[in-house]
Amino acid sequence: xxxxxxPKHIALLGNPNSGKSSLxxxxxxxxxxxxxxxxxxxxxxxxxxxxxNGEMAxxxxxxxxxxxxxxxxxxxxxxxxxxxPYDAYKPDVIIYIADVTKLEKHFLLLTQLKDLNTPLVxxxxxxxxxxxxxxxxxxxALSRQLDLPVLMISTRTGEGLEQLKSIVQQHLSPASLSNxxxxxxxxxxxxxxxxxxxxxxxxxxxxxxxxxxxxxxWLSFLSKAQRSLIQEIVETAGFEALKFQVKETLxxxxxxxxxxxQAVRSTQNPRERMTEKLDAIFTHRFWGPICFxxxxxxxFQAIFSWATFPMDAIEGxxxxxxxxxxxxxxxxxxxxLLVDGLLAGLxxxxxxxxxxxxxxxxxxxxxxxxxxxxxxxxxxxxxxxFGLNGRSIVALISGGACxxxxxxxTRTIVNWKxxxxxxxxxxFISCSARIPVYTVLxxxxxxxxxxxGPITLQSxxxxxxxxxxxxxxxxxxLVFKLLLRSHEPSFLMLELPEYRLPVMRNVLLTVWxxxxxxxxxxxxxxxxISLILWVLAxxxxxxxxxxxEQTGITIAEDKNLDETTTKDLVNSLKMESSxxxxxxxxxxxxxxxxxxxxxxxxxxxxxxAAREVFVxxxxxxxxxxxxxxxxxIRERMAREHHPITGAPIYTLATSMSLLLFYVFxxxxxxxxxxxxxxxxxxxxxxxQFAFMSALAYVSAFAAxxxxx
Amino acid sequence: xxxxxAFKNEQVGSRLMAMxxxxxxxxxxxxxxxxxxxxxxKVDDFYLALRKKxxxxxxxNHAAD
Numbered sequence: 001x002x003x004x005x006x007p008k009h010i011a012l013l014g015n016p017n018s019g020k021s022s023l024x025x026x027x028x029x030x031x032x033x034x035x036x037x038x039x040x041x042x043x044x045x046x047x048x049x050x051x052x053n054g055e056m057a058x059x060x061x062x063x064x065x066x067x068x069x070x071x072x073x074x075x076x077x078x079x080x081x082x083x084x085p086y087d088a089y090k091p092d093v094i095i096y097i098a099d100v101t102k103l104e105k106h107f108l109l110l111t112q113l114k115d116l117n118t119p120l121v122x123x124x125x126x127x128x129x130x131x132x133x134x135x136x137x138x139x140x141a142l143s144r145q146l147d148l149p150v151l152m153i154s155t156r157t158g159e160g161l162e163q164l165k166s167i168v169q170q171h172l173s174p175a176s177l178s179n180x181x182x183x184x185x186x187x188x189x190x191x192x193x194x195x196x197x198x199x200x201x202x203x204x205x206x207x208x209x210x211x212x213x214x215x216x217x218w219l220s221f222l223s224k225a226q227r228s229l230i231q232e233i234v235e236t237a238g239f240e241a242l243k244f245q246v247k248e249t250l251x252x253x254x255x256x257x258x259x260x261x262q263a264v265r266s267t268q269n270p271r272e273r274m275t276e277k278l279d280a281i282f283t284h285r286f287w288g289p290i291c292f293x294x295x296x297x298x299x300f301q302a303i304f305s306w307a308t309f310p311m312d313a314i315e316g317x318x319x320x321x322x323x324x325x326x327x328x329x330x331x332x333x334x335x336x337l338l339v340d341g342l343l344a345g346l347x348x349x350x351x352x353x354x355x356x357x358x359x360x361x362x363x364x365x366x367x368x369x370x371x372x373x374x375x376x377x378x379x380x381x382x383x384x385x386f387g388l389n390g391r392s393i394v395a396l397i398s399g400g401a402c403x404x405x406x407x408x409x410t411r412t413i414v415n416w417k418x419x420x421x422x423x424x425x426x427x428f429i430s431c432s433a434r435i436p437v438y439t440v441l442x443x444x445x446x447x448x449x450x451x452x453g454p455i456t457l458q459s460x461x462x463x464x465x466x467x468x469x470x471x472x473x474x475x476x477x478l479v480f481k482l483l484l485r486s487h488e489p490s491f492l493m494l495e496l497p498e499y500r501l502p503v504m505r506n507v508l509l510t511v512w513x514x515x516x517x518x519x520x521x522x523x524x525x526x527x528x529i530s531l532i533l534w535v536l537a538x539x540x541x542x543x544x545x546x547x548x549e550q551t552g553i554t555i556a557e558d559k560n561l562d563e564t565t566t567k568d569l570v571n572s573l574k575m576e577s578s579x580x581x582x583x584x585x586x587x588x589x590x591x592x593x594x595x596x597x598x599x600x601x602x603x604x605x606x607x608x609a610a611r612e613v614f615v616x617x618x619x620x621x622x623x624x625x626x627x628x629x630x631x632x633i634r635e636r637m638a639r640e641h642h643p644i645t646g647a648p649i650y651t652l653a654t655s656m657s658l659l660l661f662y663v664f665x666x667x668x669x670x671x672x673x674x675x676x677x678x679x680x681x682x683x684x685x686x687x688q689f690a691f692m693s694a695l696a697y698v699s700a701f702a703a704x705x706x707x708x
Numbered sequence: 709x710x711x712x713x714a715f716k717n718e719q720v721g722s723r724l725m726a727m728x729x730x731x732x733x734x735x736x737x738x739x740x741x742x743x744x745x746x747x748x749x750k751v752d753d754f755y756l757a758l759r760k761k762x763x764x765x766x767x768x769n770h771a772a773d
Contacts, residue, residue: 071726245722380741493720495727495757
């Protein structure tokens with residue numbers, strides 16, 4: 001009989017590096033979306049997948065965790081969700097993924113989850129490797145000892161996945177929820193405290209109650225009254241949380257270690273030897289960092305050399321498209337809206353998809369290989385000098401792609417001060433959205449003189465801008481290190497997983513997800529802003545546009561200008577009297593010392609929503625202001641001259657000043673929103689916005705004043 | 709190569725235990741980190757990066773082997 005039409009919720013849990021996300025990708029494919037955990041506004045990856053009976057199920061990919069006694073924000077999310085007896089979206093089944101080649105250490109969290117009394121299935125991952133290496137795994141013995149369904153799977157080959165789905169389906173019926181014996185029965189004080197907590201939170205199971213007693217201070221589903229009552233219980237009982245945490249951990253290990261060792265027999269592991277050999281070089285005291293920098297250089301070169309061809313193709317396609325629209329549509333506002341507003345804005349963003357895709361591709365590969373943990377290990381000491389943690393390097397590198405996922409990756413940093421500093425300085429790292437601005441402006445002022453092999457003066461300039469961003473990040477970190485106080489302990493304690501070949505499905509899914517987010521999310525903003533700009537630039541306060549046209553024609557007649565120059569002059573004057581012109585003029589006094597005119601002012605204002613808007617905005621502004629309808633923004637900028645003096649607008653000084661502004665300025669609403677979410681207050685995003693903008697303004701000012 | 713006996717600090721100890729470093733685990737320092745940082749440690753069948761301070765909390769019995 002059909003129970004309800006609501007989709008079943010299936011949670012994926014496991015230690016870090018267990019292959020959990022890989023399984024998630026296998027089960028859901030492209031049907032993934034990123035939402036929030038209810039109440040805690042923390043990112044939650046969910047996806048849909050079909051069960052063997054045709055029913056749709058919703059899978060949730062939880063962050064990797066070692067224990068329900070959490071130390072990092074990521075682990076807290078897991079505890080918060082699973083110890084909550086009120087949760088309406090409680091998983092119907094939990095799939096626990098464990099690496100069969102290192103089974104013991106995966107069983108702590110497994111047995112903790114078992115005691116939560118949610119139907120649980122144990123999937124032993126890496127069956128392919130186990131087979132290759134002649135490992136003997138007694139699945140039945142494990143299943144008997146744990147009183148759980150257990151099966152072997154491989155997220156790499158897809159083996160066992162169909163079986164996993166049908167086991168999950170069997171356990172979806174409420175009948176399967178038998179009252180199982182606890183793996184770790186509560187005795188003595190643990191029991192009495194848990195029972196007392198159950199008086200206050202009657203919905204909680206015994207183990208949930210114990211978890212609440214341990215972590216009541218930050219579990220947000222508790223009401224204020226509940227929290228203070230629990231505090232009273234814990235304090236009167238003299239419940240020493242840390243002591244019992246250790247006791248519980250040891251108690252669980254003591255119980256499962258013997259039968260796990262019996263059930264799994266492994267021989268010498270060849271991957272281990274491989275990892276040791278590779279790490280002898282890649283984490284070497286001297287060669288390790290050198291390899292790191294060489295890799296980063298390679299990533300750079302790839303972004304620029306591989307992307308050239310697809311970028312040219314996209315640029316060409318948009319030019320063609322614009323010409324077609326103009327050819328088929330009669331001249332008028334519709335044609336202008338489509339070509340100058342829509343296509344100009346859109347072309348400005350799609351062109352950067354290749355670079356962004358390549359960057360995310362390479363970072364995902366480094367992550368999948370297991371290299372990121374090595375980088376964190378090698379640079380921990382250096383990062384500590386700047387008030388950061390070794391793990392910060394993962395955020396800083398990912399920040400090169402996009403600050404938003406980078407900031408979210410800081411949840412593995414235990415110490416709040418280190419995490420906060422990482423969050424605050426990561427946006428200084430030049431993200432992929434700055435690539436468009438850099439490309440256009442560098443292409444404009446720096447000649448493509450070859451230096452060595454494929455390296456040109458332009459790629460050196462690019463690198464310089466990135467280095468500048470890194471230096472700003474480290475400098476700001478140092479300042480925050482001195483300003484902020486912290487008494488929390490700081491940890492590295494990082495697992496270095498064995499190297500493994502990246503699963504291309506995972507890498508490509510990451511690239512797909514990020515590119516989609518860029519095109520849809522950023523694209524939406526860019527499109528809307530481009531359209532608003534087109535309206536603002538095409539219309540003005542009543543009468544002013546017409547008056548400007550008249551003035552232009554009069555001046556042209558006086559000076560005896562030819563037809564094209566006249567048109568350009570008229571258009572420029574019209575733009576100046578439009579709404580956008582008024583807006584630009586309004587901030588011109590503030591930005592004139594940086595060398596910008598009111599047109600750049602318009603682009604700057606628009607860029608505060610998202611910096612990638614700059615190029616699209618420039619394209620829109622200059623398309624409207626110019627007679628020629630082609631999409632090469634660089635050529636248009638070269639033609640920009642002051643309408644009266646005739647001096648070029650884009651000089652070396654202006655371009656440098658603009659570049660510096662874009663290196664340092666916080667121009668991304670998305671990042672500010674994420675910082676607000678991760679720090680739970682508007683204080684930090686406001687501080688971040690203020691200091692980044694101040695640094696941008698001052699350095700742009702200095703550059704312009706020195707160079708002009 | 710030695711055997712983990714105990715942890716000097718409960719906080720560090722409980723974290724290490726959750727990651728699978730327990731009294732009785734075999735432990736060895738594989739190499740030192742660049743820039744005078746921590747160390748690369750092998751525990752039973754997996755690898756960990758520890759800071760010097762963290763490593764100092766692990767009491768190891770070298771006679772066990």
